[in-house]
Amino acid sequence: MTTFTPSxxxxxxxxxxxxAAEDSPLEILGHGSKRxxxxxxxxxxxxxxxxxxxxxxxxxxxxxxxxxxGTPLAEIESLLAENGQQLAFEPMDYGxxxxxxxxxxxxxxxxxxxxxxPRRLKAGAARDHILGIAAVxxxxxxxxxxxxxxxxxxxxxxSKLMANSWGTLAVFTDVTFKVLPAAETEVTLAIRGLLxxxxxxxxxxxxGSSAEVSSAAHLPERVAARVAGGSLGSDxxxxxxxxxxxxxxxxxxxxxxxxxxxxxxxxxxxxxxSYSVWRDVRDCAPFADGSERPVxxxxxxxxxxxxxxxxxxxxxxxxxxxxxxxxxxWLRMQQDDPEAGLLRGLIKKYGGGHATLVRATPSHRAAIPxxxxxxxxxAALSARLKAEFDPKNILNPGRMAxxxxxxxxxxxxEGGAQ
Amino acid sequence: MSGLAMPKPDDATLRRRDEIVADMRIIxxxxxxxxxxxxxxxxxxxxxxxxxxxxxVVVLPQTVAQVSRVLKYCSDRNIRVVPRGSGTSLSGGxxxxxxxxxxxxxxxxxxxxxxFQNRIVIAQPxxxxxxxxxxxxxxxxxxxxxxxxxxACSIGGxxxxxxxxxxxxxxxxxxxxVLGIEMVLMNGEVVRLGGSHLDAEGYDLLGVMTGSEGLxxxxxxxxxxxxxxxxxxxALLIGFPTSEQAGQCVAxxxxxxxxxxxxxxxxxxxxxxxxxxxxxxYPLDVEALLIVExxxxxxxxxxLIGLVEAIAHSNGSTTCRISQSEQxxxxxxxxxxxxxxxxxxISPDYYCMDGTIPRKELPRVLAGMRELSEKYxxxxxxxxxxxxxxxxxLILYDANVPGELDKAESFGADILRLCVKVGGVLTGEHGVGxxxxxxxxxxxxxxxxxxxxxxxxxxxxxHLLNPGKVFPQLRRCAELGRMHVHRGQVAFPDIPRF
Numbered sequence: 001m002t003t004f005t006p007s008x009x010x011x012x013x014x015x016x017x018x019x020a021a022e023d024s025p026l027e028i029l030g031h032g033s034k035r036x037x038x039x040x041x042x043x044x045x046x047x048x049x050x051x052x053x054x055x056x057x058x059x060x061x062x063x064x065x066x067x068x069x070g071t072p073l074a075e076i077e078s079l080l081a082e083n084g085q086q087l088a089f090e091p092m093d094y095g096x097x098x099x100x101x102x103x104x105x106x107x108x109x110x111x112x113x114x115x116x117x118p119r120r121l122k123a124g125a126a127r128d129h130i131l132g133i134a135a136v137x138x139x140x141x142x143x144x145x146x147x148x149x150x151x152x153x154x155x156x157x158x159s160k161l162m163a164n165s166w167g168t169l170a171v172f173t174d175v176t177f178k179v180l181p182a183a184e185t186e187v188t189l190a191i192r193g194l195l196x197x198x199x200x201x202x203x204x205x206x207x208g209s210s211a212e213v214s215s216a217a218h219l220p221e222r223v224a225a226r227v228a229g230g231s232l233g234s235d236x237x238x239x240x241x242x243x244x245x246x247x248x249x250x251x252x253x254x255x256x257x258x259x260x261x262x263x264x265x266x267x268x269x270x271x272x273x274s275y276s277v278w279r280d281v282r283d284c285a286p287f288a289d290g291s292e293r294p295v296x297x298x299x300x301x302x303x304x305x306x307x308x309x310x311x312x313x314x315x316x317x318x319x320x321x322x323x324x325x326x327x328x329x330w331l332r333m334q335q336d337d338p339e340a341g342l343l344r345g346l347i348k349k350y351g352g353g354h355a356t357l358v359r360a361t362p363s364h365r366a367a368i369p370x371x372x373x374x375x376x377x378x379a380a381l382s383a384r385l386k387a388e389f390d391p392k393n394i395l396n397p398g399r400m401a402x403x404x405x406x407x408x409x410x411x412x413x414e415g416g417a418q
Numbered sequence: 419m420s421g422l423a424m425p426k427p428d429d430a431t432l433r434r435r436d437e438i439v440a441d442m443r444i445i446x447x448x449x450x451x452x453x454x455x456x457x458x459x460x461x462x463x464x465x466x467x468x469x470x471x472x473x474x475v476v477v478l479p480q481t482v483a484q485v486s487r488v489l490k491y492c493s494d495r496n497i498r499v500v501p502r503g504s505g506t507s508l509s510g511g512x513x514x515x516x517x518x519x520x521x522x523x524x525x526x527x528x529x530x531x532x533x534f535q536n537r538i539v540i541a542q543p544x545x546x547x548x549x550x551x552x553x554x555x556x557x558x559x560x561x562x563x564x565x566x567x568x569x570a571c572s573i574g575g576x577x578x579x580x581x582x583x584x585x586x587x588x589x590x591x592x593x594x595x596v597l598g599i600e601m602v603l604m605n606g607e608v609v610r611l612g613g614s615h616l617d618a619e620g621y622d623l624l625g626v627m628t629g630s631e632g633l634x635x636x637x638x639x640x641x642x643x644x645x646x647x648x649x650x651x652x653a654l655l656i657g658f659p660t661s662e663q664a665g666q667c668v669a670x671x672x673x674x675x676x677x678x679x680x681x682x683x684x685x686x687x688x689x690x691x692x693x694x695x696x697x698x699x700y701p702l703d704v705e706a707l708l709i710v711e712x713x714x715x716x717x718x719x720x721x722l723i724g725l726v727e728a729i730a731h732s733n734g735s736t737t738c739r740i741s742q743s744e745q746x747x748x749x750x751x752x753x754x755x756x757x758x759x760x761x762x763x764i765s766p767d768y769y770c771m772d773g774t775i776p777r778k779e780l781p782r783v784l785a786g787m788r789e790l791s792e793k794y795x796x797x798x799x800x801x802x803x804x805x806x807x808x809x810x811x812l813i814l815y816d817a818n819v820p821g822e823l824d825k826a827e828s829f830g831a832d833i834l835r836l837c838v839k840v841g842g843v844l845t846g847e848h849g850v851g852x853x854x855x856x857x858x859x860x861x862x863x864x865x866x867x868x869x870x871x872x873x874x875x876x877x878x879x880x881h882l883l884n885p886g887k888v889f890p891q892l893r894r895c896a897e898l899g900r901m902h903v904h905r906g907q908v909a910f911p912d913i914p915r916f
Contacts (some may be wrong), residue, residue, distance in 0.1 A: 062671035062807075064774050065640075084675055120616060127622055128594045144862070148807040149774040150587065151846035153580045153629045154854075154861055155888065156870045159591070160625025168619070181675030204535045210558070210646045212714065228424045243456035246716030277712075301614040303535045327616055336493040374621040377607040381876065382621050388872035391899070400620075 001044065007051040009068075009134060009142065009173035015047055016167040016171060016394075017140035025394045028167035029068055030106030034113055036098040038166055038370050038399040049108060052173060057148070060085055064131065064148050065179050069108030069172040076107055084156035086182040089125050090117030096288035097295065098359060108172045112315075114164035118241065121207070121324050127163035129178045135162065135170040138390025148176050161385075167396040171391040183243035187253050188269040188277060191238040191260060194222060196306040197247035199238040200326040202263045204303065206240050207325050209259055211252040217281045218322040227280035231273055238264075241278060269362045281323055287332040287359075294338035295330065296362045300353035302327035308350040315342055336361075340368045371400050374407035382407050422469065422852060424886045427517035431474065431497050438497065439475050442519070445487045450525070452476035461520055464505040465513040465567070467855055468823065473500065473514035478522045482600070482608060482638045485521070489636065490606025492519055498882050499604070501632040503543065503575030509851025511579065511631045514740040518885075521609045521636060523574050529553050530639065536616050538597060543637045547581070550642060559644040562589035565847070566755075574637040580629030582847040584680040587805035589645070589711075591847075593628040597624060600639035601627065614641055626873060631849050633885040634877040648713035651679060651884045652723055655750045656703030656730045657737035657818050661685065661872030664706035664732040665780045667733040668804045670807055671710065674729060676722055678805060679713035682754050685784065685797035688761070688812070689753075695760035698753035701737045708804065709750050727896020758812065765797065765814035769826045774846035777807045786836045787811060794829040796822070808846035809837070835860055858890050872898055 004026075006012040019026050021320075027043035029035065030052055051068035060083045067076060071093060080086050091110045095102045110132070116125030116175045123129075135158075137306030145158035161171060191202055198216035206213050217239045219227065222345040225234040257266055269277060280286070287295050300308060302325040309320045309329060317334035333339060338360055347353050354372035357365065374382065383403075386393075393403075401408045431438070442451045452458055453475045463470040479485045480628040492499050498518035505512050514520045526542035529550070533539070534557055539550050547568040551896060564583035565571055571581065574594045577599060589595070591743070598612030611627065612618035627634055658664040664683055671678065684707045685691065693700040699902075708730075712722045723740055730738050741747035761768050775783055784800065791798045797814040811833055815826040834854065836846050838861050844854045858867060867889065874881070876893035885892060 042746075059776070059778070062778060063672060064776075114617065114622070116617070124590070124594055125617060127625055128590065131661065136644065137429065141865045141869060143866045145866065146868070147774075147843045147861075149776060149808075149839070149842055149846070150581055151591070151774045151803065151808040152843045152848055154844045154866075155850065156582070156626055156873050157593070157629050158870065158873065160622045160628075161873070163622045164617075165621055166621075181672070181677065184675065207537065208534060210645060210649050210715070212646075242712075245721055246717055247721045251715050251717045254877060298616040299617050299619075301533075301536045301538075303533075324616055344871050352613050353615045358617075368871055376622055377603075378620070378623075379607050379610070381603070381607075381609060383619060384876035385623075385873065388876045389869075406561070413849055 003048050005047040005048045005051045013136050014301045019394050020140040025397045028396050029108040031103050031104040033104040034094050040366050063179050066176040067107050071107045075104045085179045088123040088180040089121040089129050091115035092117050092282045097284045112167050122214040124396050127160050132176040133159045133172050134174040135172045137170045138395045166399050184245050184374045185249050186243040187249050188274040189256050190267040191242045191264045192235045193314050194264050200306050203325045211256045213240050214243045216325040223286045223321045226286035227313045228276040284330050292361050294333040295358050296355050298329040298355045301351050304351040308346045311346050319395045326409045342360045369408040373410040375410050379409050423450040424645045431517045439616045442477050446479050447483050450478045454625040469510050469513050471514045474519035476520045478525050478526045485602045486606045493605050499817050501636045503572035504570050506571040509849040509853040511849050511851040540641045541573050544572050547571050554644050558647050560647050573640050577637050578632045579849045588679050589676050595643050599642035600635050601633050601635035601637045631888050649715045651713040652719050653711040653747045653750045654709040655739045656735045657701040658706045661706040661784050664708050665758045670729045678710050679804035680711040682709045683802040683804040683822050685800040688757050688801050691760040691764050692753035692757050696752050696756045700753050705753050761799050761812045766816040769813040771811045771830045771847035772845050773834050774808045775837050777840035779840040790832050794825050856890045
């Protein structure tokens with residue numbers, strides 16, 4: 001059991017080349033802040049990239065930033081903030097939900113987990129902002145893809161392929177992201193006291209207007225009190241975030257108020273309360289309770305999520321709240337059983353999507369597919385792709401699925417929703 | 419032409435042509451198979467018209483089952499297939515091969531679902547880009563990526579090429595606006611990626627499919643996001659004595675936290691050609707002209723117009739007009755939108771290039787282009803998506819003068835080399851296709867290219883789908899599959915410790 005801590009791309013390459021030659025599996029780590037996600041691993045050795053650190057290029061006027069993969073996200077975010085810029089996809093911090101401290105996490109981990117946040121609705125996820133990578137495949141080959149410019153269709157986009165690969169395809173040594181100006185100001189309009197289905201209708205109305213709502217979340221009654229230090233009170237809160245230049249924000253908030261005047265009691269939230277509300281929604285703070293009770297991250301069409309939750313509640317006790325206009329559903333089971341089969345069956349029944357078991361005991365994570373099982377053709381394609389990058393299965397083996405794939409097979413009876 | 423090496427036609431396939439055509443008629447009955455040379459002539463090239471080749475046979479399927487059967491049939495018999503949408507590619511991505519079935523997706527022309535609540539449209543791949551906007555615009559929605567060929571290009575082709583447009587700095591490329599696809603692999607398997615939810619599960623195969631130029635699978639259905647139209651849009655038309663000042667103005671606009679809906683630059687030859695053609699009222703005494711368009715609520719646009727105007731003045735603009743009406747805004751764009759045909763008026767032929775550069779390198783690249791222009795004795799006019807650094811040099815030549823096409827192509831290749839040298843890339847939005855295929859080693863080494871080809875192997879291990887495109891040299895998947903490191907032969911026999 002050895003921990004390798006390379007501080008250069010060349011050292012990273014030689015470690016992986018050695019591991020490939022020795023058939024010796026590696027657990028790939030940045031800060032380990034998301035180590036609890038995925039199937040538990042028993043890799044012989046650990047490749048710790050936290051010493052591979054430092055911003056190598058930042059040109060604010062070109063909207064581009066490059067950094068070594070182990071660079072702390074916090075360092076990058078503060079550098080961007082000094083220049084009035086940000087990673088617009090608002091990467092979430094899994095730390096508190098998984099029982100850790102807030103703050104750690106590397107830029108490589110941001111890409112490997114394809115992180116995003118409430119602004120996903122408008123700005124996309126890490127995959128939408130990655131411009132280029134340098135990486136080492138499980139074959140021990142150092143390759144690059146993409147570049148440092150926003151518009152680039154030269155060759156396959158292997159950078160995007162790395163998003164959500166959880167260290168199973170290649171180890172990044174350098175990443176280049178598009179960065180964007182941070183909004184001058186933000187104001188949140190809350191509609192209070194709505195039931196889930198009314199909230200989803202109100203969010204759809206707001207998103208279908210030209211108010212350019214950048215985030216839309218719904219915190220049901222028992223959840224609302226658990227954000228921003230309880231400052232929202234406990235009534236259900238349907239939250240609409242407006243960001244931009246001052247005069248524009250004021251105008252759009254007024255337009256939204258007019259649009260939603262019959263939806264329910266309206267409340268304007270600004271300044272630090274607005275920031276901390278969205279930070280807590282982003283980080284799933286309502287369920288960061290220090291326990292290991294199962295937490296699911298579910299992605300569905302926005303109009304379908306609350307119907308699935310309603311059906312689920314008839315058979316299992318769950319707490320739920322919604323982001324992305326209702327399309328991202330965070331679920332905490334009140335009992336120890338993750339109820340994976342029930343949940344995934346209902347997702348399929350209500351139009352499809354996928355569920356990731358982001359928090360659970362190691363034994364549940366070993367027994368239940370953490371990532372959504374895939375239809376046979378897609379699972380086979382993913383396994384072939386994995387084999388092309390990592391034929392000996394030495395990079396985070398088994399993290400996404402048993403064996404060498406990225407996904408378990410969906411049970412045959414569940415048909416071809418893929 | 420120009421010594422472009424395409425994969426050697428397979429004699430066995432050519433000999434079996436009659437049998438293959440007959441089998442295709444069984445799989446796709448009715449009008450869906452075209453085999454007469456004169457009728458196939460319409461498909462012999464795409465938007466890169468310098469390259470022409472008749473296919474083995476043209477097949478126009480109408481159902482996913484037909485696509486699957488055609489591909490499986492070809493896969494089982496080692497027959498190559500070239501997919502084609504509307505054929506507007508500017509890089510030869512849909513160039514037929516003599517021994518390949520040309521699979522034309524134009525009969526997949528239906529919109530399957532419009533869902534305003536979730537703001538998505540599900541369309542068959544042959545629906546045009548503009549067709550999606552047309553289907554939803556009465557409700558005030560639109561599909562954001564707007565390549566200049568949007569009236570003709572298909573959404574399936576947009577996925578294949580990851581198409582952009584003038585608005586992509588603010589609204590993203592195709593990859594950022596597609597949520598899901600259904601596709602058929604070369605072996606006939608039907609696979610769905612993503613759907614009507616925002617993020618797909620597992621590996622981002624949708625990300626790698628987008629921009630894969632028809633080499634990985636045939637798209638049979640596309641789910642896209644639609645957006646509410648901005649309330650209003652206004653534009654500024656700003657002239658500068660030098661391209662450096664115009665470039666600095668662009669940098670300062672972005673530095674002020676403003677991401678315009680569109681930001682276009684034209685150089686002197688392009689300004690003059692456009693003005694002569696459409697009389698847009700462009701100033702003729704400037705070296706560089708910027709069009710900056712701001713969209714959103716009226717108060718926001720008015721606010722930002724004031725900021726941009728001040729930034730333009732501080733960078734020494736000599737003219738700055740602000741559109742006061744929709745008509746005036748459109749007149750600012752008229753010259754830019756007519757730039758290609760305008761250049762077509764002043765030169766018998768032109769060759770459109772498509773590099774992207776870090777924006778700050780613009781003056782250096784323009785200077786380099788002037789030198790190359792003298793060296794080759796050919797003129798060049800530039801239009802530039804200034805916000806995202808995507809440069810479209812138009813090289814002026816006359817195909818009827820022997821050797822000029824070759825000279826234009828060499829000139830173009832040198833421009834792209836220059837783009838890569840300053841930190842840019844070979845192609846921003848037109849794709850590699852056959853056109854830039856042999857320049858790929860300028861940007862990628864063999865390990866980089868091998869890793870890309872390994873992705874191809876996972877999808878199409880026998881290189882049957884659109885071979886001869888993108889990669890300068892096809893290597894057999896079995897050969898790529900070998901590990902380069904073997905026990906006892908590595909450079910680091912001991913455990914490395916850092």
